[in-house]
Amino acid sequence: MTGWRIVIGADDAGYEYKELLRALLEDDPRVAGVVDVGVDADGHTPYPQVASEAARLVADGEADRGLLVCGTGLGMAIAANKVRGVRAVTAHDSYSVARSVLSNDAQILALGARVIGPELAKTLVDGWLGLQFDPQSPSSAKVDLIGEIEKEESA
Secondary structure, three states: OOOEEEEEEEOHHHHHHHHHHHHHHHOOOOEEEEEEOOOOOOOOOOHHHHHHHHHHHHHOOOOOEEEEEEOOOHHHHHHHOOOOOOOEEEOOOHHHHHHHHHOOOOOEEEEEOOOOOHHHHHHHHHHHHOOOOOOOOOOHHHHHHHHHHHHHHHO
């Protein structure tokens, strides 16, 4: 792999963290590129719109991963998960971030700016960049089942 293609987005509650994390991503040699889907400094785009735009880029293969920030991270993850083929999680500790990728092949990480501090957010994103799902792992069959459920529900 030559580097992660990451889409990042936030609502107005997550704007400051998004800017902080975008700079971190852009300076990281593990990242090939960052696409920012908003909001800007004066933006008030509702989080479901930002989350769905980011998730579509991931689902369409235009981005490898997504990083979303709102007040809690919960709404962003819920909205992103409505896009077929996307597995988004909210995680605020290193263990959960690791398991989201290693056990669940989650492509989108949602963080809450009102839940964790900026230093922890940076630490979690740094760790997240170093994780990669192993399709030969025992978890692979479970991830496949998630995809099957999604296909059944959309049929």
